[in-house]
Amino acid sequence: MAGEVPDDTGPFRLPDARIRSATTLIRSFHDATAGSGLCAGQEVVCHGDLGPHNTVFRGERAVALIDFEDDVGPGRRLDDFAQAVWGFADLTDAAVPLAEQARRTRLMCDVYGGVTPPAVVEALTARFRRAHDQHLAAGLPGAVRVFADLLTWMARFGNRIADA
Incomplete structure (x- = not known):
């Protein structure tokens, strides 16, 4: 696939134009699969791993x-979208000002439409809790610490993202 996958070299990884384009592509992907047999009733x-690292861009346009x-x-579109917000909005990245994280989430x-920052915070917190518990059950202390x-972070700052 011709294009560029952004590297992960620092904060403010993507300009707003790329974030908008990627969000539109994610919405289109979800809409295209909704109601299909692949959804298995969901x-x-x-x-499951949406973010800049899994998006191909040509210029400012997300193409794949x-x-x-x-x-x-x-699954639920909210859960997949929340994962995308985590990556594209640089959520939980200490190098990115919290106000900027909140602005990008909004x-x-x-x-995307039909999703709110409070719903994203709730979905991400639930995802982090599930991952924490799965790693705890698997005896993976390093991963447990990451998700803890x-x-x-979500307990401390999630409300500021939700209020964006």
Whole structure:
């Protein structure tokens, strides 16, 4: 696929034009799968790992989602979208000002439509809790610490993202 996948070299990874374009592509992907047999009775097919690292751009335009692997499956669009917000809005990144994280979250919610920042915060917190508990059950202390830190961040700052 011709294009560029952004590297992960620092904060403010993407300009708003790329965030808008990627959000529109994600919405189109969800809408295209909604009601299909691939949903297995769920709302949409979820990518499971949406973010800049799995998006191909040509200039400012997002042209493809890549890396459809283990996490792909039926689910709720909100859960998949919240994962995307985590990556594209640089949520939980200490190098990015909280106000900027909140602004980007609001931008993505507005472009996607029908989703609010409080819903994103709730979905991400639930995702982090599930991952924490799964890693705890699997005896993976390093991963448990990562998700415990993410849960602490959400408890401390999630309300400021939700109020965006």
